[in-house]
Amino acid sequence: MAKISAAEVNKLRKATGAGMMDCKKALVEAEGDFDSAIEILRKKGQKVAAKRADRDSSEGAAIAVVNADANKGVVISLNCETDFVAKNDDFVALANDFAQLALNCTSKEELLAADYKGITVEEKL
CATH class of the missing domain: 3.30.479.20 (Elongation factor Ts, dimerisation domain)
Structure with missing residues (x-):
């Protein structure tokens, strides 16, 4: 498992707007690769959006x-x-x-x- 620093998590958070823990998990899953972590967060965001599709956006x-x-x-x-x-x-x-x-x-x-x-x-x- 790659060692993930708080600075890396913060950089990913600023780039994506995702939560701190989501960013950390994505970086761990991507073994520290920033671009892969962004893709992981994007795919997770699509899944969340699909779950929320039936909610009212008023x-x-x-x-x-x-x-x-x-x-x-x-x-x-x-x-x-x-x-x-x-x-x-x-x-x-x-x-x-x-x-x-x-x-x-x-x-x-x-x-x-x-x-x-x-x-x-x-x-x-």
């Missing part, structure tokens, strides 16, 4: 933006389960980032396939 952020020429606009509604998440600055920033990306897309499918910090929007969701 909170969230609705963002409307227009381009510089004011001839194209989009409205994005990014939903979540709790008002605590909806009020979080990172969540609102994510909704704003998606809205800016959407300005350059012509369909929902194109937005979902768009690159967002090295992954697709769909993967981030």
